[in-house]
Amino acid sequence: MRKTKRAMAATAGAFVLLGLLPLQSAAADTAPPAKLWTFCINDWSGSLFDPAEKPVAVPGGEDAGSGCWLNFRSSDDGKTWAGADLELTLAAESVAASGYTPQQLARMLLVRTNYSATEAGEDWTARHWTVTPEGALTLTIPNCTNNCTGVFLQVSGAPRERGAVLKGLLKATGPAYDPAPLPLSFDYFGRAGTQPVTFGTPGTFVPVTPSRLLDTRNGTGAPVGKVGGGRSANVRIAGRAGAPAQGVTAVVLNVTATNPTMDSHVIAYPHGSARPTASNLNFTAGQTISNQVTVPVGADGTVDLYNNAGSADLIADISGYYVAGDGGQRYTSVSPKRLLDTRSPWITPSTPARPFGPVGGGRTISLDVSKTHPDAKAVTLNVTATNPTMDSHVIAYPHGSARPTASNLNFTAGQTIPNQVTVPVGADGTVDLYNNAGTVDLIADISGYYSATGSRFVPTGPTRVLDTRQAGGKRLGEHEELYFQPNSWKFGLPPFGVTGVTMNVTATGATSDSHLSVFPEPSCYHFPGMWPEYSNLNFTAGQTIPNAVTSAVPILNSCGGNTWGDSVGIYNHSGTVDVIADVSGYFTQD
The missing domain is CATH 2.60.120 (Jelly Rolls)
Structure with missing residues (x-):
């Protein structure tokens, strides 16, 4: 983000020196209305150009897409900046000519900008089209309140076979700007053999x-x-x-x-x-x-x-x-965190009501979710059983409710095994974990929760996004991490606006007993850190075993050129292992 801002500032300064950006007099009564100046770049490479004279190329199915600098500077002293809401509209005639309905195209052509008016310019924000009664598409880019040198508007399109040139207008709505709209067009093209994404x-x-x-x-x-x-x-x-x-x-x-x-x-x-x-x-x-x-x-x-x-x-x-x-309820992803571990007196301290140690047969341990997420109505946990003395099962259910007969996790004596659990939260904000027989240590790691705010879920059905056994793949070694981007057009997922994914992660061909940890990696540069304290999938040598994983997905950012940062990471603790991941759906911003 900082690199983008510096590049935008340098670009804006260069435009001023070249006479491309208008400078206003400090006297408001004599200053002419500031005009929008927009310069675009295709595929994050090549030369800048004026979109009024040349279409912006939007290659269908490529996450990088293209983008435009929208410059706001209107003062000659370099310290005062004029901001205004911007409105981008795609004409109904060209939308109809694209061969898709306005509603379809609104989901296939994605736009985001490199600041948020509500978060002081520290993120990228997906923008959503509104379909007008006439069949046009329009969206608003809110006034930048963070002394912006300009806004970078990025456009990416879903895979498609036929092409279309979409005619548009960009206008500023503030009184300090020339009301005349700026014409621009997008060349949304595809390649033979590709198919539109089915949302x-x-x-x-x-x-x-x-x-x-x-x-x-x-x-x-x-x-x-x-x-x-x-x-x-x-x-x-x-x-x-x-x-x-x-x-x-x-x-x-x-x-x-x-x-x-x-x-x-x-x-x-x-x-x-x-x-x-x-x-x-x-x-x-x-x-x-x-x-x-x-x-x-x-x-x-x-x-x-x-x-x-x-x-x-x-x-x-x-x-x-x-x-x-x-x-x-809507879903909020969180960075994985251990909430319960009956082996650790620091994570699960002893109380008079429940002494420290394993959970006995016919006994229950309660997990208070309200301490960290008081608005949660349901929670997604990775629950692990370890050191069991007998074959048994665990039942997760909302505290205060009758215990159901349906089990969540089955295990044999001596086995370590996890399972993802999505369970309602009791009225007091707690969840109960019941062990049926013997004694067992229980571990619970949170990955997200459901409440009145957050993201909505889009089911996709199983889609393979990672398989280290395929050509060009590499087995995951001891204390190694791999990184992949599940929110990509090539997997049928939009690159912008995805906040999390549901996956089935499988370990196979392991050379030793180990575990995998799945985590969001919001960085252009991957520096493996300390070993994660949580696990998503435990396995023994030679075993093939899956587990459901719900992972947060960082906001997609460019690291320069067509290289993208921000991904989902997987860490392996011991030996080597092949890893497979299948996405079954994703969570998205409104």
Whole structure:
């Protein structure tokens, strides 16, 4: 950001010396209205040009896009700056000629500026188009209040095959400016073979106390009997466990496989859609294992759980669902932080009501979320069980509610295993974690929470964004980190305005017992820091195991040229391991 500001200041100064920027007299009564001066650059390279004379190139499917400097300087002493709201409008005629509806184009053509009027110019802000009754697109860039030398406006477009030149007007609305609009145009072009991104419907989350929707062992939600290899269990979501009969866009399920006869995997996907290749749950013969799944709901209100090989009993417990619009809660991502660790008296101090140490069988430990997030209605945690003395399970539920029968985490004696849990918060701001048998140490790391403010969720279905086994990939070594950008047009996600992603992260081919930690990396330059104190995925040598991860995504910034900073990082503690990540949806600003 500082580099961008310095570059803008230097550019503005150069324009003044060249006579390209008008200087005003200090006398307000004789000074002519200041004119907007706009100069653009294509693909973050090449020469500046006037967009009134040459179209701004917007290559479909490239995150970098193009940008323009909008210069505000109107004083000859270099100290007084005049600011005004700017309005950018794309003409209805050229929008119609693009071949897309205004509503489609408004989501395909993204704009952001390099300051926020509410945060003193320290971030990039995504701007959203408004569709006028005539079919034009318009957006407002608020007055810069931070003594700006100008604003950098960046444009990026979703993949597309056909091209279109979009005619536009840029005008300042303040009285200190010439009211005449500045004409400019955008050449939005694509490449043969590319397809427009299919955008999902943004929605909000409705948490529910965990409830069982499917159990093939006893016929809950399906006929009694294991799901065979190459077969699917269909799970109805709409109209059950408090979910409405219509309008459910996605569901959060805890899916468990038990009694499998062979090594296999389960794929969760919306009924009626093509089955993806990305798996959600991997297991070995005889194993009982769970994983949280966020999956779009089919048009008929159901989802399918497909078993690849052998036969296995499948269980599905709902913890919440998404609805279109604002009928539910919004999500706020946070940097991962450890809130509970019964092994540590510093993180989980002893109290008279609950002595320090493992959680006994039939006992519960409470986690107070209100201390750090008093407005949270539900919370997303990575819950890990370690050092268990017996086979058991953990149930997460809102404090003050009846304990459900649906489990969140299953484990065997001596095993260390995590699972992501999304659970409502009790009226007093706490969540309970119940251990069924034996004793076990419990760890809980927060990654985000749901409240009245934050971002809305867009389901995508599984999309592979990382696979170190592919050509050009590199196994993740001991104490090494890798970085990748999931919010990219090449994965069907918009590069601007994404605040977080839901992923299924899988470790496979590990050479030793280890764990992975997933974290947002808001930097153009990656300097591995101290080893993270939290984990998202624990595994043993040779094991293939996934876990759901909800990660914050930093605001996308340029590091110069077409190089982008800000990414999601993954750290490996020991040995070497291949890592796979599949995005199932993303959180976005309004």
